Amino acid sequence: MGQTLAQKVYEQHVVRRTEGEPDLLYIDLHLVHEVTSPQAFDGLRVAGRTVRRPDLTMATEDHNVPTLDILSPIADPVSRAQVDALRRNAAEFGIRLAPMGDRDQGIVHVIGPQLGLTQPGMTIVCGDSHTSTHGAFGALAFGIGTSEVEHVLATQTLPQYPVKQMSVTVDGELPPGVSAKDVILAVIAQIGTGGGQGHVLEYRGSTIEALSMEARMTICNMSIEAGARAGLIAPDQTTFDFLAGRPHAPQGADWDAAVAHWSTLHTDPDAVFDREVHIDAASLSPYVTWGTNPGQGLPIGASVPDPAAIVDEGDRRAAESALAYMGLTAGTPLREIDVDTVFLGSCTNGRIEDLRVAAALLKGRKVDAHTRMLVVPGSVAVKLQAEEEGLDRVFLDAGAEWRGAGCSMCLGMNPDQLKPGERSASTSNRNFQGRQGKGGRTHLVSPAVAAATALTGKLTAPADLETAGV
Amino acid sequence: MDAFTTHTGTAAPLRRSNVDTDQIIPAEYLKRITRTGFEDGLFVAWRTNEPEFVLNQPQYAGASILVAGPDFGTGSSREHAVWALLDGGFRVVISSRFGDIFRNNSTKAGLLTVLLSQEEVELLWKELEADPDLEVTVDLEAGEVRYGARVVGFQVDGYTRWRLLEGLDDVGLTERHLEDVTAFEERRPAWLPRSQPASA
Numbered sequence: 001m002g003q004t005l006a007q008k009v010y011e012q013h014v015v016r017r018t019e020g021e022p023d024l025l026y027i028d029l030h031l032v033h034e035v036t037s038p039q040a041f042d043g044l045r046v047a048g049r050t051v052r053r054p055d056l057t058m059a060t061e062d063h064n065v066p067t068l069d070i071l072s073p074i075a076d077p078v079s080r081a082q083v084d085a086l087r088r089n090a091a092e093f094g095i096r097l098a099p100m101g102d103r104d105q106g107i108v109h110v111i112g113p114q115l116g117l118t119q120p121g122m123t124i125v126c127g128d129s130h131t132s133t134h135g136a137f138g139a140l141a142f143g144i145g146t147s148e149v150e151h152v153l154a155t156q157t158l159p160q161y162p163v164k165q166m167s168v169t170v171d172g173e174l175p176p177g178v179s180a181k182d183v184i185l186a187v188i189a190q191i192g193t194g195g196g197q198g199h200v201l202e203y204r205g206s207t208i209e210a211l212s213m214e215a216r217m218t219i220c221n222m223s224i225e226a227g228a229r230a231g232l233i234a235p236d237q238t239t240f241d242f243l244a245g246r247p248h249a250p251q252g253a254d255w256d257a258a259v260a261h262w263s264t265l266h267t268d269p270d271a272v273f274d275r276e277v278h279i280d281a282a283s284l285s286p287y288v289t290w291g292t293n294p295g296q297g298l299p300i301g302a303s304v305p306d307p308a309a310i311v312d313e314g315d316r317r318a319a320e321s322a323l324a325y326m327g328l329t330a331g332t333p334l335r336e337i338d339v340d341t342v343f344l345g346s347c348t349n350g351r352i353e354d355l356r357v358a359a360a361l362l363k364g365r366k367v368d369a370h371t372r373m374l375v376v377p378g379s380v381a382v383k384l385q386a387e388e389e390g391l392d393r394v395f396l397d398a399g400a401e402w403r404g405a406g407c408s409m410c411l412g413m414n415p416d417q418l419k420p421g422e423r424s425a426s427t428s429n430r431n432f433q434g435r436q437g438k439g440g441r442t443h444l445v446s447p448a449v450a451a452a453t454a455l456t457g458k459l460t461a462p463a464d465l466e467t468a469g470v
Numbered sequence: 471m472d473a474f475t476t477h478t479g480t481a482a483p484l485r486r487s488n489v490d491t492d493q494i495i496p497a498e499y500l501k502r503i504t505r506t507g508f509e510d511g512l513f514v515a516w517r518t519n520e521p522e523f524v525l526n527q528p529q530y531a532g533a534s535i536l537v538a539g540p541d542f543g544t545g546s547s548r549e550h551a552v553w554a555l556l557d558g559g560f561r562v563v564i565s566s567r568f569g570d571i572f573r574n575n576s577t578k579a580g581l582l583t584v585l586l587s588q589e590e591v592e593l594l595w596k597e598l599e600a601d602p603d604l605e606v607t608v609d610l611e612a613g614e615v616r617y618g619a620r621v622v623g624f625q626v627d628g629y630t631r632w633r634l635l636e637g638l639d640d641v642g643l644t645e646r647h648l649e650d651v652t653a654f655e656e657r658r659p660a661w662l663p664r665s666q667p668a669s670a
Contacts, residue, residue, distance in 0.1 A: 015654040016647050021629050024647060026654050028662055036548065038503035047641070052651075058665040064501065078501040085503045096665045117663050129547040129571055143571055145549035146505075147578035147640070155644045157651055161627070193488055194541040194567050227544060229570045247667075254661035261659070293488045293544075314487045314539055314588075321486070411497045430545060432492040434515050 002268025004165045005234050006200040009140040009265065013123045015157055022159035028122040030152045031108045032059040032095065034086040035413070036127030040150035041089040051093040053156045058117060059090050060098040062107045063413045067376050067403035070100055079414065093153070106379020106405045109133040109347040113217065114381050116246025120235035120262040125152055130347045130429065132223040135232030136216035137239055138265045140200070142230040163229065164274040166199040167267075170207040172281035177462040179357070180215035181349060181427065181446035183207065183279065184222040185287035185297045191277060193295040196228030199275065202267060203233050207281040213242040214353035221348045222429050225294040234266040286461045288334055289431045289444040291322035296431075297444065298334065300461045306330035325433050326441050327421070334459050339443065341424040342373040342454040343436070344400075346410040349427035349447050350378025352385050358451035359391040361462055362398040365470055368457035373400035373450075374416060376408040400454065412437045425453040471580040473637030476609040477561045479534035480602065482524045483595040489538055490545035491572060495554040497546075508554035529602035535562040537594050543572025543583075552579045562608045564615065566591050577630050578640065584608060584615060584624050593620075610634060 003011070016024040030053075037059070044050070051057060064079035074080040083100070090097035098104035104111055109130055112118040120138035125131060127149040134141035148158055168187055188195075201223050208216065216233050223231025240259055243249045250258040289297040290304050296319070298305070307319035307330065323330065328337070344350075344358050355377065367373045375395045377383035383405050386392055392402045409416040410428035418424055418440025427450050431442040443459060452460040455470045499511030516523040524530050536555070542565040543551060552575045555563065563581065566588040576583045586594075597604055597617065606617040610631060615622045626634070633640070644651075 016650045024644060024650065026651070026658075028658075029665070035500050039505040039549075042503075042505070043641075049641070055664040055666060063497075076501075082501050082503055096667070117665060119663060122662070127547060129545065143547035145547055145552070145571060145575035145578060147549060147575065151641050151644065154641050155648070155651060156655075157644060159640055159644065193544055197541075197567060197570060224545070224571075227541070227569065248663040248665075250661040250663075257659065258661050293490065295488075317485070318487050411492075413497045413501065430490075430492065432490045432545060434496055435492050438496075438515065 002271040004267045004271045004273065005138060005202055005265055006140055006165060006230070006232055009121050009123065010162060012121065022161050024157050025123060025160040027125050027152050027156055027158060028056060029112070029117055029124045030057045031112055031124065031126035031131070032057060032149070033062050033108050033128065034082045035063045036146050037089065037149055038082065038085045039146050040153060041093065043150040044153060049154045051095060051153045054094040056156060057095045057153070059086060059095050060105055060108050060111055061086060061100050063407045063411065065100050065406035066414050067406055067408050067416055070404040103380050106381065107347045107350060107407055109221065110350060110378035110382065113137065113213070114379060116243055116249035119243060119249070119258070120239060121265050125158065129224040130221050132229070132231050133217050133221040133347055135220040135223065135230055136213060138232055138235035138262070140230055140232065143224065164199045166196060166201050166228070166275040166277065167273040168201050168203050168277045168279065169205040170203065170279045170281050171205040172207055174207060174281045174284065177448055178284050178286060179446045179448060180211055180218040182284055182287045183281070184219045185289065185294070185444060186279060186284055187277070188222065188226045188295050189287065189297040190279070191226055193225065193293050194227045196223060196226035199228050201226065201228045201231040203231060208233055209236065212353060213238060214351045217351065218348055222294065225429055235262045286446060286449045288449065288459050290326065290328060290334060291319065292325055292431055292433050294429065294431060294444060296322055300334050300449065300459060302334055304328045304330050304332045304334065335464070337443070337459045338423065338457055339371060339425045339453055339459065340422045341418060342371060342450050343409040343424055343426040343428060344374065344447055344450050345376030345378065345408055346428035347378060348429045350376060350382065352382050354427065354447040355382070355386050355391050358447045359394040361448060361451035361465070362400065362455070363394050365398055365455050367399040367454045371454055371457045373454040374403060374409060375400050376403045377405045379405050409436050411435055425450050425459060471578070471637050471639055474561070474580055474582050474610055474634045476607060476611060477534065478605055478607040479561070480532055480604065481535035481537050481598055481606045482530040482533035483598040484524050484536055484538040485595060487539035488541045488544060491543055491548050491551040492545055494543065494551040495548065500548055500550050505553060506557060508550055509557035512554040512558040534559055535564065535606050535608065536560050537591060537598065538563060538565045540565060540567040540588060542568050544569035547571045549575040549579065552576050552581050556581055564591065564594070577634065580634065580637065582608060582610060582634065586615065586622060586624060590622050
């Protein structure tokens with residue numbers, strides 16, 4: 001029987017396999033940020049251990065970083081102490097760090113691919129559940145907890161068991177205004193937040209093959225929101241073209257050797273998946289979430305669902321509590337929901353292509369007078385690229401705020417937060433209660449819906465703008 | 471990590487599904503660089519805003535076993551969620567489905583996560599709501615949850631069970647095999663990326 005792509009990458013990294021024990025898996029790249037690492041470094045110090053492979057480890061500051069006045073010390077003393085701890089740890093253990101102000105700084109899942117550190121067939125981990133983003137390159141990439149961060153720092157390996165395999169096949173042409181974000185929100189709405197639990201997802205089919213690397217990263221990023229630890233896409237010419245010439249990509253004869261290997265990284269025709277899911281791209285429209293988990297999403301033309309119509313008791317209770325928290329009434333058309341804030345950014349949708357899509361809609365128009373729009377590039381490099389293309393002027397002229405790079409309002413560990421009761425349309429990945437600020441209410445959307453919503457102040461599809469006359 | 475063999479205590483019925491790790495402990499508590507003292511962040515939004523929340527009810531205040539709905543611990547990889555539960559006095563969480571990373575983290579820090587069918591969870595909820603003082607025993611050695619006259623078996627893979635029973639941490643175990651790691655490193659292709667600046 002053939003192997004899936006994920007099985008191939010997994011098997012190529014087994015250091016040791018013994019009956020009755022987990023496999024010991026080698027880790028090719030360990031990305032580190034300030035939030036989930038300090039206790040791991042403390043653990044190393046207490047045990048007198050070193051970092052085995054600092055040359056396979058890369059750190060950056062992203063979760064706590066302010067997006068205004070970024071060259072001044074961080075005002076919040078607790079955030080500052082955490083960032084300072086990472087700086088001390090990186091210096092003490094010899095790890096490369098891209099700190100605030102550095103041209104390589106940014107969200108950990110944006111800088112890995114941008115530097116060419118993320119390559120097909122690698123195993124990549126980070127103390128961050130959105131590590132699945134790197135699966136877009138055909139890497140086996142997953143989030144880990146702090147104990148595992150310590151384990152990888154000390155040994156460059158992780159004990160792992162093989163997981164089940166699920167294929168998510170998306171075929172057909174996406175309708176205009178429908179993007180990768182809508183695809184993944186539709187997938188999660190279909191299989192649920194626990195649907196991928198215990199599986200790695202492989203996204204395949206003609207729709208996926210036609211996507212850019214940025215769009216593929218958006219899809220793989222939210223695999224965790226379907227409960228899967230990892231999601232990946234077979235590398236192809238689009239992948240190779242993205243990587244060619246990046247600072248850490250192989251060069252010359254090494255490039256040829258790498259491409260020869262990468263070209264073997266695909267699921268064999270006779271491989272068997274434990275579960276298969278199919279999505280018809282042509283049937284999709286822009287998706288928005290109405291509830292407090294990412295599976296509670298619907299096409300924007302729908303209305304807020306009525307919990308009373310939900311048969312499963314657990315799902316009904318969850319829907320009732322979500323509507324109470326979100327301040328929504330069953331039957332309200334999603335398009336009639338007013339938002340206060342639009343957040344464009346995050347490891348899901350903070351890359352240059354996301355900014356271009358939003359800017360194209362905002363060009364020559366004005367953000368609604370009662371709506372605030374925050375544009376937060378995923379990295380310094382994305383910010384500089386956008387400025388070179390003049391996108392910053394488009395955002396500023398439209399009345400949006402143009403900020404520095406970081407995780408920002410995706411989880412509000414920095415000052416960018418919703419106030420209690422405020423409602424956002426957000427291109428991030430989680431609409432959990434309080435995620436963007438205590439009492440804040442989040443609707444997950446694509447960059448195009450975010451931009452259209454900013455213009456009208458209500459959840460809006462890009463195609464609605466013509467009729468709305470904005 | 472503290473060893474886990476068997477635990478007897480009272481239990482709290484948390485009738486909610488999809489309890490993500492942001493609800494277990496919000497991001498603002500993750501700015502700390504210590505590994506203990508997270509009990510103040512445990513379910514803080516619900517403890518603050520919802521009087522009917524199970525842990526706000528005095529009859530469940532001393533619970534050390536949490537019986538939760540499906541998809542407990544989804545979302546963020548923050549191990550702080552496990553630490554907060556331990557700091558808040560919990561030694562066991564029972565659910566019919568856990569977030570993978572949360573479950574993995576729990577085995578590293580000595581919080582036992584027990585997988586039971588949703589029917590068993592519902593049954594236990596009803597018993598706990600009828601009798602909040604019901605004593606529940608979770609026996610890892612025997613792989614059993616026991617309360618009243620009821621005995622329910624559960625599975626934990628043999629290796630994880632052994633580690634929990636002995637209170638062993640993984641790094642020390644892996645260090646016994648570093649020669650295998652070195653041998654693997656010698657076989658890795660030379661073109662794989664390294665993190666030093668390309669110019670260095």
